[in-house]
Amino acid sequence: MNFMDTKESYFLQKGKDIFIIGLFLLLMARAVGAYSLLPSKIDNVLFSMLALFGAIVLAADFFTRILKKNRWTYDPLLLFFMVIMLISSIVNIKYGIFGNLKFIIWEALYFFIIYDNGISASKKNTDTLLSIISSLLITVWTMLVIVSLGMFLTQYHYSIQLSRVNPLRIGMLEGRLFGVFSDPNYASVMCVVTIFLSLYYLFSKKYTNKWLLSGIILSIFLNVSYIILSGSRNGLITLLMTTFVFVFFGMYQYQMKKEVNLFISVLISIFSGLVVIGAVYLITKLIKAGWSYFPQFFDKKEVSGKLEGRVDLTRPDVAKSTDVSNLRFTIWKSAIEIFQSSWLFGTSPKNMIAYAQDILPNTYIAQRNFSVHNAYLNTLASTGILGGITFVVFLLGKVVRVIKYLFKPITNFLSSRIFYCICGVFALAFSGFFHNEMILVNISGAFLFWFLLGKILGDFDEVNKIEDKRE
Numbered sequence: 001m002n003f004m005d006t007k008e009s010y011f012l013q014k015g016k017d018i019f020i021i022g023l024f025l026l027l028m029a030r031a032v033g034a035y036s037l038l039p040s041k042i043d044n045v046l047f048s049m050l051a052l053f054g055a056i057v058l059a060a061d062f063f064t065r066i067l068k069k070n071r072w073t074y075d076p077l078l079l080f081f082m083v084i085m086l087i088s089s090i091v092n093i094k095y096g097i098f099g100n101l102k103f104i105i106w107e108a109l110y111f112f113i114i115y116d117n118g119i120s121a122s123k124k125n126t127d128t129l130l131s132i133i134s135s136l137l138i139t140v141w142t143m144l145v146i147v148s149l150g151m152f153l154t155q156y157h158y159s160i161q162l163s164r165v166n167p168l169r170i171g172m173l174e175g176r177l178f179g180v181f182s183d184p185n186y187a188s189v190m191c192v193v194t195i196f197l198s199l200y201y202l203f204s205k206k207y208t209n210k211w212l213l214s215g216i217i218l219s220i221f222l223n224v225s226y227i228i229l230s231g232s233r234n235g236l237i238t239l240l241m242t243t244f245v246f247v248f249f250g251m252y253q254y255q256m257k258k259e260v261n262l263f264i265s266v267l268i269s270i271f272s273g274l275v276v277i278g279a280v281y282l283i284t285k286l287i288k289a290g291w292s293y294f295p296q297f298f299d300k301k302e303v304s305g306k307l308e309g310r311v312d313l314t315r316p317d318v319a320k321s322t323d324v325s326n327l328r329f330t331i332w333k334s335a336i337e338i339f340q341s342s343w344l345f346g347t348s349p350k351n352m353i354a355y356a357q358d359i360l361p362n363t364y365i366a367q368r369n370f371s372v373h374n375a376y377l378n379t380l381a382s383t384g385i386l387g388g389i390t391f392v393v394f395l396l397g398k399v400v401r402v403i404k405y406l407f408k409p410i411t412n413f414l415s416s417r418i419f420y421c422i423c424g425v426f427a428l429a430f431s432g433f434f435h436n437e438m439i440l441v442n443i444s445g446a447f448l449f450w451f452l453l454g455k456i457l458g459d460f461d462e463v464n465k466i467e468d469k470r471e
Contacts, residue, residue: 025136026047027442032144033182034170051106061112078112087345088349089348091348100349118455119454134200137197138194155311184235188235191224193427196242197421197424198220201213202217203415247273248270251273255268292311331365343385345386346383371436395429418459
């Protein structure tokens with residue numbers, strides 16, 4: 001990576017840092033349900049101002065690279081994806097254009113500032129930025145979780161129908177804990193990312209402060225508790241699968257140090273991963289049962305002189321439904337039908353529902369105004385086969401690099417922050433099979449996906465440079 005030593009480059013990098021940190025803070029604020037009660041104009045003004053600032057920074061970065069012939073790190077596949085988004089928006093212009101243009105600008109900021117900064121900036125800068133983002137996430141998200149758990153203990157609940165499709169729900173409702181968050185499914189996945197970024201402080205051996213480590217352990221427990229009480233099956237399965245990845249590669253690297261046969265190492269790693277996720281699953285059941293007893297001590301109501309007892313944590317929408325997917329299969333089928341009707345360039349990112357209501361009014365998405373609940377299918381239906389293939393090829397290229405890295409011997413594996421970033425990216429990518437998590441959305445999960453992925457690939461480039469010098 002090129003270390004920036006000019007005055008212009010210094011201020012340009014500071015502009016990127018301010019944009020990245022500012023956006024992350026705003027997105028975490030937007031994840032809070034009560035934020036929806038603010039006038040939409042305030043939200044529009046805040047994000048428009050930030051988008052304008054980011055666009056100025058991106059334009060300055062673009063022209064600086066051209067004029068000074070700096071290293072070109074913009075990913076060509078992402079540039080091509082942007083072109084496809086623009087073409088898709090033009091093709092579907094009758095359903096609206098301004099929403100798509102705003103969305104294209106935001107995707108450009110995600111791709112070429114948040115993601116690219118991890119590759120183009122100095123390692124010192126990206127390390128500092130990662131520490132700031134991780135600290136903000138662990139601190140702020142855990143505080144939000146604590147408030148949410150307080151709502152569970154007091155069984156506080158509030159619901160109001162807004163102008164949007166879904167009502168605002170706060171606290172304990174419908175057998176699950178929404179807490180302060182607008183969507184417990186997204187919140188639970190963010191808890192998973194928080195947990196694995198927190199594990200770095202426990203396993204890296206770089207931190208010895210007992211108060212800090214105790215706080216991290218408590219934070220992990222509280223975030224796990226929220227995942228369980230939220231009733232989010234997506235959050236739970238993402239936690240289990242990410243735990244498997246963490247244990248598998250941790251054990252694999254340990255076996256590599258002992259020079260154990262590759263086949264045996266893989267078998268031991270798989271077995272260890274399965275045992276640990278089985279144990280974690282049992283622990284979640286115990287934690288859920290334990291939490292269910294506590295609200296009675298905060299409730300003044302008594303029945304026949306005795307406290308009411310345990311809280312029922314059964315979700316009515318799941319218990320009374322015969323659909324194991326909770327309508328996801330129906331939604332995905334509808335998305336595939338929409339894709340088939342406009343397979344080349346898709347419906348455009350912001351116009352899927354309008355397109356479906358016009359062309360396929362009998363499809364489930366058109367009738368219920370639902371999002372696709374799958375990041376990959378959403379990308380395919382929104383940008384067509386060209387956009388879908390481009391995004392998948394981009395992801396597969398990064399997956400290959402990550403796998404190559406993880407399967408080679410690594411010194412002080414658990415002391416390297418990059419592995420914890422990989423776990424965070426995996427959690428978000430896996431969750432993308434059940435929600436619109438990584439792309440074509442402007443949420444904290446998408447931010448972390450691109451931010452952490454850029455940091456991972458930037459560190460890979462740094463390692464390759466060091467190895468080339470040794471040779």
